[in-house]
Amino acid sequence: MGTVAHVLAVDAVPARSQMGSSLGFHIILACFGIAFAAVTLTAEWIGIRRGDAAALLLARRWSKVMAVLVAVGAVSGTVLSYEMGLLWPGLMGRFGAAIGFPFSMEGIFFFLEAIFVGVYLYGWRRLPPWAHWWSGVPIVVAGVLGALSVVAANSWMNSPAGYTLSHGKITSVDPWSVFFNASTPYETAHMVLAAYMVTGFVVAGVYAVGLLRGRRDRYHRLGFAVPFTIAGILAPLQVMMGDIIARFIADNQPVKFAAMEYVAQTARDAPEWVGGIFINGKVYFGAAIPAFDSILVGFSPHTRVIGWDSVPPDQRPPLVTLIHLSFDLMVGIGFFLFALAAWQGWWWWFHRRLLLTPWFLVPSAVSGVAAVAAMEAGWVVTEVGRQPWIVYHVMLVSQAVTPSRGVPVTLAVILVLYAILTLVSIGVPVVMSRRWRQNTAAEEEAEQVPYGPSPAWASPASFPPPPAVPGASSGGPQAP
Amino acid sequence: MSPSPEAIAVAAILIVVIAAYALFGGADFGGGIWDLLAGSAERGPAPRRLIDESITPVWEANHVWLVFILVLTWTAFPPAFAAIMTALFVPLSLSVLGIVLRGAGFAFRHTAQRLQMQQLTGALFAAASLITPFFMGTVIGAVATGQVPVHPAGNVLAAWTSPTAILTGFLFVAACAYVSAVFLVLEARQRGHQDLVRYFSLRATAAGVVTGALAGGTFAELSASSPYVYARLTGIALPLAAISIAAGIAVLGMLWLRWYHALFLRGTAAIAVATVVCGWGLAQYPYLFPTSLPLATGSAPTGSLVAELVVAGLAVLLVAPGFALLYFLQQRRILTEADSDADLRLAAHLEPAIPGRPAAAPAPAGPPITTALVLAMVAVRLIRDAFSRTHRR
Numbered sequence: 083m084g085t086v087a088h089v090l091a092v093d094a095v096p097a098r099s100q101m102g103s104s105l106g107f108h109i110i111l112a113c114f115g116i117a118f119a120a121v122t123l124t125a126e127w128i129g130i131r132r133g134d135a136a137a138l139l140l141a142r143r144w145s146k147v148m149a150v151l152v153a154v155g156a157v158s159g160t161v162l163s164y165e166m167g168l169l170w171p172g173l174m175g176r177f178g179a180a181i182g183f184p185f186s187m188e189g190i191f192f193f194l195e196a197i198f199v200g201v202y203l204y205g206w207r208r209l210p211p212w213a214h215w216w217s218g219v220p221i222v223v224a225g226v227l228g229a230l231s232v233v234a235a236n237s238w239m240n241s242p243a244g245y246t247l248s249h250g251k252i253t254s255v256d257p258w259s260v261f262f263n264a265s266t267p268y269e270t271a272h273m274v275l276a277a278y279m280v281t282g283f284v285v286a287g288v289y290a291v292g293l294l295r296g297r298r299d300r301y302h303r304l305g306f307a308v309p310f311t312i313a314g315i316l317a318p319l320q321v322m323m324g325d326i327i328a329r330f331i332a333d334n335q336p337v338k339f340a341a342m343e344y345v346a347q348t349a350r351d352a353p354e355w356v357g358g359i360f361i362n363g364k365v366y367f368g369a370a371i372p373a374f375d376s377i378l379v380g381f382s383p384h385t386r387v388i389g390w391d392s393v394p395p396d397q398r399p400p401l402v403t404l405i406h407l408s409f410d411l412m413v414g415i416g417f418f419l420f421a422l423a424a425w426q427g428w429w430w431w432f433h434r435r436l437l438l439t440p441w442f443l444v445p446s447a448v449s450g451v452a453a454v455a456a457m458e459a460g461w462v463v464t465e466v467g468r469q470p471w472i473v474y475h476v477m478l479v480s481q482a483v484t485p486s487r488g489v490p491v492t493l494a495v496i497l498v499l500y501a502i503l504t505l506v507s508i509g510v511p512v513v514m515s516r517r518w519r520q521n522t523a524a525e526e527e528a529e530q531v532p533y534g535p536s537p538a539w540a541s542p543a544s545f546p547p548p549p550a551v552p553g554a555s556s557g558g559p560q561a562p
Numbered sequence: 563m564s565p566s567p568e569a570i571a572v573a574a575i576l577i578v579v580i581a582a583y584a585l586f587g588g589a590d591f592g593g594g595i596w597d598l599l600a601g602s603a604e605r606g607p608a609p610r611r612l613i614d615e616s617i618t619p620v621w622e623a624n625h626v627w628l629v630f631i632l633v634l635t636w637t638a639f640p641p642a643f644a645a646i647m648t649a650l651f652v653p654l655s656l657s658v659l660g661i662v663l664r665g666a667g668f669a670f671r672h673t674a675q676r677l678q679m680q681q682l683t684g685a686l687f688a689a690a691s692l693i694t695p696f697f698m699g700t701v702i703g704a705v706a707t708g709q710v711p712v713h714p715a716g717n718v719l720a721a722w723t724s725p726t727a728i729l730t731g732f733l734f735v736a737a738c739a740y741v742s743a744v745f746l747v748l749e750a751r752q753r754g755h756q757d758l759v760r761y762f763s764l765r766a767t768a769a770g771v772v773t774g775a776l777a778g779g780t781f782a783e784l785s786a787s788s789p790y791v792y793a794r795l796t797g798i799a800l801p802l803a804a805i806s807i808a809a810g811i812a813v814l815g816m817l818w819l820r821w822y823h824a825l826f827l828r829g830t831a832a833i834a835v836a837t838v839v840c841g842w843g844l845a846q847y848p849y850l851f852p853t854s855l856p857l858a859t860g861s862a863p864t865g866s867l868v869a870e871l872v873v874a875g876l877a878v879l880l881v882a883p884g885f886a887l888l889y890f891l892q893q894r895r896i897l898t899e900a901d902s903d904a905d906l907r908l909a910a911h912l913e914p915a916i917p918g919r920p921a922a923a924p925a926p927a928g929p930p931i932t933t934a935l936v937l938a939m940v941a942v943r944l945i946r947d948a949f950s951r952t953h954r955r
Contacts, residue, residue, distance in 0.1 A: 156625050157665030163632045164658045167647030174636045175644025179862030182637020186873040189633050190880060193626045197884040204891045220884070245863075252640075255865035485716045486651035495655075499662050506666050 094483040097169040100493040102465065106458055107500045108162055111155035111507065113457070115195065116229045116274060117281035118148045119202075119221035121309045126218070128308070130211045136301040140308070143518060144285070145203060145218075147511045152199050154507045158500075159192070169489065172482035173472055176252065180245045183257040184234040191228035195221055226274055230266075233273045237265035240464070241334060242473050264334060268327045269464075275320045276457045282313025283419065284450030288515075290443045298438070307436055310446065313453070314423030321420050324413065325378070332379045335474060336388035338467035341402045342409040343375050344368075345389040352376045352387040357410055360403045399469045408459040408466075415456035422449055565848055565857035568867035572638040573857060575874050577843035579634060581836040583627035585741060588734075588835065590624045592742020594664065594691020595735065596765065597684065609746075610684070612758055616749040628661075630877075638870050641712065642850040642860045649714035650704055653697040653722045660694030663687075692735060699734030703727030703780075706842060707788040708852035726783040733776040737835060740769035744813060744831040751822050763817050770814050774807075777838070790852045794845035802841035809834035 122144040129138030163185070167174050173181075198220040205214040238244075244259030245252050289305035332339040339345070344355045344365055352375040358368015373383035380386075390398045399405060422445055429437035472479045565573075593613045600606035600613075636643040647654065667687030700722040704710055709721035721727070743766035750758035784792045795803060809830045816827050846852055850860040861867065 153668065154665060157662055160625060160629055160661055161658055163629050164654065167632065167636060167643055168651060168654060168658075171644035171648045174647070175640050178636035178640030178643055179638075179866040182633060182640075182862070182866060183869045183873070185633045186630075186637060186870060189626065189630050190873060190877050192629070193877065193881045194884055196626060197881065197888050200888045201884070201891060204888070208891055252863055254863045255869070257865055257869035484648055484651065485714075486648055487716060488651050488655065492655050495659065499659070499666070502666055503662070 094479045096489040096493045097483045098479065100489060100496055101165060101169055103493075103500060104158065104162055104165055104496060105465075106461065107504065108155065108158040109457065109461060110280070110454055111151055111158060112229070112232075113277040113280040114148065114151045115155050116225040116277035118144065118151065118285075119199075119218055119225060120278070121281055121285060121312055122148060123215060123218045123222065124312065125304065125308050126215055128304070130215060134300075134304075136299075137304055137308075140301065140305050142206060143514075145206070146514065149199060149203055150510045150514075151507055152196065154503055156192075156196065158503065161496075168486075168492070169484055170472065170482045171484050173477065176250065176477070177242075177245070177473060179252050180242075180255050180260050181235050181238055183255075184231045184238065184261050187261070188228050188231035188235075191224040191231060194224040195228060198224065225277075229274050229277060230270045231261075233270045234261050234263070234266045236464075237269045238263050239473050240269070240468060241265040242476050247476075265330075268323075268330050272320070272323055272327055272460070275316050275323060276453075276460065278316050279313045279320060279419065280450070280453045280457055282309040282311075282316070283446075283453040284309075286310035286313065287447050287450030290447040290449075293438055294440060294443050294447060303436060303438070306438075306446075310423075310426065313419070313449075314426060317416070317420045317423040321416050324416060329379060332387065335468070337390050337393055337398060338405075338464075339379075340388060340390040340392075341399045341405040341467050342463060343387070344402065344406055345375065345387050347391050348386065348389040350376060350384050350386050352379075352385075354378065355406065358406070360406065397470065399467050401466055405463055405467050408462040412456045412459040412463065415452045415459075418445075419449060419453060419456075422446060565861065566864065566867070568864055568871065569638070569857050569861040572634065572861070572867050572870050572874075573843070573847075575870070576631065576634050576638070577840055579627055579630050580843075581839040583624070583631060584737070584835050584839050585832055586624045587627055588695065588738040589742045589745050591691045591695045591735075592738035592740070592769075593746070594688045595739045596742060596746065596762075598688030598692065603681065608755070609758060609761060612746060612750055612753070612755065615753075616746065625661075634870060637866055638862050639850055639857075639860050640862055642855060645710055645712055645714055645851070645855070646701070646705065648716065649710045649718040649721055650701050651717045652719070653700045653704075657694045657697040657701070660690040660692075660697070662690075664690035664694065691738075695734040695738045696731040697722075699731035700727040702734070702842075703730030705851060706730070706784070706791055706846065708790070708849075708854055710851050712851065712855050724787060726780060726787040729776060729780045729783055733773065733780050736769055736773040736776050737838075740766060740773045741831055741835055743769050744817075744827060747817070747822060748824050748828060752824070759822065763820070763822075767814055767817050770810060770817075774810055788852055790849070791842075791845045794847070795841060799841040799844040802837045802844060806834050806837040806841065809837065 122141050125137045125144065126141035128134055129136075129141055166185075198217060202214070202218045202221060205217045209217060238260055241264040243263040244256040244261075246254045286306050286309040289302050289309075292302045293306060328339070328342075331342070343352070344358065344360055345352055346363060351373040353370040353372050354374035355365055356369045356371065358365040358370075360366075376383050376385040376387055390402075422442075425442060426437050429435075429442075468474055470478050470480070472482045593616070597606075597610055597613050600609045632643075635646075663686050667683040667685075667690065703724070704718075704721040704727045707721075707724060707726050709718070709724060709727070711718060711721075743762045746762040747759055747766055750756075750762055781792075781795070784795065813827065813831050813834060816823070816830070821827075848857045849855060850857055
């Protein structure tokens with residue numbers, strides 16, 4: 083309990099909570115911004131290649147959902163760039179010159195992404211199929227590069243590099259070293275994989291629910307299979323990546339690693355704790371695997387693992403129990419998703435068809451929520467684990483926080499607003515999907531989403547109807 | 563100590579980006595304002611529909627200008643950014659509030675079907691369009707009057723509540739309404755809504771007169787609150803101010819004569835706004851905060867500045883073609899032979915899962931051309947496609 087009181091006593095807590103909640107919200111939308119286009123393009127590719135109308139319809143509907151999510155993500159992303167200054171003027175005043183470059187790059191990639199989301203949505207009606215498919219490719223590329231840029235900025239806070247400081251002022255900056263600091267490759271790879279897994283499992287989860295409710299047509303099977311396959315192929319990679327990153331952190335930020343694994347004292351034969359609550363130097367309710375932590379870090383039980391006793395108490399992260407349990411949750415879910423993917427893969431390998439039993443679909447339906455939880459837990463580990471530093475071993479959070487006293491108010495407002503935004507970003511796709519099931523095709527045609535063309539431009543009332551196309555049944559009534 | 567050429571270049575880019583945001587973002591906010599003023603549910607739908615149609619497509623791209631302003635400022639001028647963010651915490655937070663409300667209202671209003679829900683989200687969207695430019699105006703007013711301390715110890719209420727700052731806030735709102743109304747005149751004309759052309763032409767004239775009056779008021783206030791800026795505005799920046807006034811009057815004249823030339827009207831209104839922003843930038847030179855924080859001491863090391871210049875170059879190189887493509891698609895309302903949702907629905911539901919039967923899917927238009935320059939390819943195909951269709955007609 084001592085640690086909790088300590089944290090609440092620090093005046094950076096409201097600012098930190100506000101940053102944490104805005105980031106925690108935005109990152110989910112960011113995942114869709116990074117990966118949804120790839121999932122959609124896969125469906126469209128299948129649709130064009132095999133002449134599969136169900137796949138094309140899925141792609142078209144997903145692109146509408148993507149537009150809504152990118153629109154909300156743009157808002158929460160703008161809020162974050164404001165908050166960098168509003169909450170952490172100390173950080174930006176001193177290190178803005180360094181950390182600014184990756185953010186500027188992100189600005190470009192986001193710009194590209196927003197534009198091509200617009201092109202892609204317009205293009206459904208205005209471009210030939212393959213040209214339209216290609217118009218979606220920049221979204222995928224910009225998504226990954228944008229993730230690289232923003233995560234590079236966060237990595238820089240973990241492994242500051244590329245600047246010289248004299249008398250508390252930055253005198254020179256090497257943007258390249260800032261961007262490609264020691265943590266960048268690890269964090270970026272982990273986050274991009276996480277984004278694809280979150281998107282894949284969330285979308286697959288939605289169609290798993292549909293399948294469980296008895297909608298077993300090709301549309302729903304494809305809607306499940308496409309995102310699940312993408313996420314499932316990446317799940318084992320992510321587990322491997324996580325293992326590599328843990329070793330990097332043990333080396334690069336040993337105190338963070340100590341908090342993740344409950345290493346109070348530097349020791350050999352360090353045990354691996356699974357679960358457990360850390361109170362006054364003891365771990366309760368946890369299972370210890372003897373020497374396994376040492377083995378994981380250095381492939382030998384005699385590996386020395388650095389404990390948090392290596393730094394004075396005021397430089398240790400608070401809330402070690404939160405950090406450790408978040409880490410365990412992330413790892414546990416990672417293995418759960420890996421197992422789920424392996425199960426489906428096994429079945430596919432031997433039977434060449436989708437496994438769609440309730441025993442498989444029920445855990446698949448929750449896989450999306452689980453993936454989101456794992457990603458959030460991972461961010462808790464890296465952010466809380468870096469405390470009390472905002473720039474690791476260079477600047478304390480307390481030195482960076484704003485002296486303005488309005489933060490508790492803005493925190494309350496942000497919490498309310500983000501609750502609304504959450505409702506919007508979940509509610510809009512839900513409302514849309516209900517409408518797709520109930521309404522007529524004409525009404526779906528008239529549907530409007532952010533970025534998309536307005537129906538007035540495409541409606542037959544103001545313009546001549548589209549010419550009849552070979553292979554396409556134009557117009558509803560006369561079709562069988 | 564005079565500022566380095568890199569610092570001047572980045573400052574100039576920052577001013578250009580601000581001008582772009584004032585124009586495009588301003589038109590966007592102005593749309594929200596006219597939406598708010600469009601009246602009851604019986605009277606309002608026609609103008610609201612036009613606003614909605616012309617704002618929707620480019621809305622997000624406008625948003626990114628703001629992100630660029632923030633990022634450019636903090637990278638190139640970190641001390642100024644930190645001071646502004648600390649001292650002007652309140653108006654900046656309020657402007658963010660507006661942005662979030664706008665975004666939420668905007669994302670949801672298209673999906674809201676019931677009228678009440680539509681009205682609520684619409685009102686949210688419109689009210690936010692008023693809040694954001696107003697408080698951004700007070701921020702600019704506070705900076706221009708040199709009221710932002712270089713090392714603030716907390717919020718500085720006096721900085722953004724001075725008469726100049728408040729006037730600037732109102733000026734921003736009026737300018738947004740003005741730019742937007744001028745653009746909407748042309749949008750209405752393009753769509754052939756003669757009544758709406760009259761409607762927005764009247765409003766553009768009114769907003770133009772109000773904007774001019776507020777600009778005059780702010781200018782007069784500056785003489786007392788910021789002598790340095792006032793002196794430069796009446797000195798070296800005077801030509802820009804004069805161009806702005808002339809352009810403003812020219813727009814009013816064109817509206818009066820009903821000479822709705824798409825390029826000239828739009829361009830002249832844009833010049834009126836952009837020259838004011840540039841004039842303000844020139845009037846502040848060489849200070850970030852007039853007379854307390856010079857550009858030279860407030861700018862980042864050369865490495866960061868050069869990086870920002872490279873980013874700006876990249877932005878032009880990468881974003882411009884994309885933007886052009888989007889704009890091109892938006893302006894050319896051509897329907898291609900692609901299937902409608904209805905076709906796909908029928909095909910997917912009535913003829914499901916028969917392998918090898920190309921139901922409604924379009925025949926692949928030749929093999930995908932393997933080229934690294936995806937962007938160029940899309941553009942080429944698009945242009946080719948567009949021209950071939952024109953010929954057929």
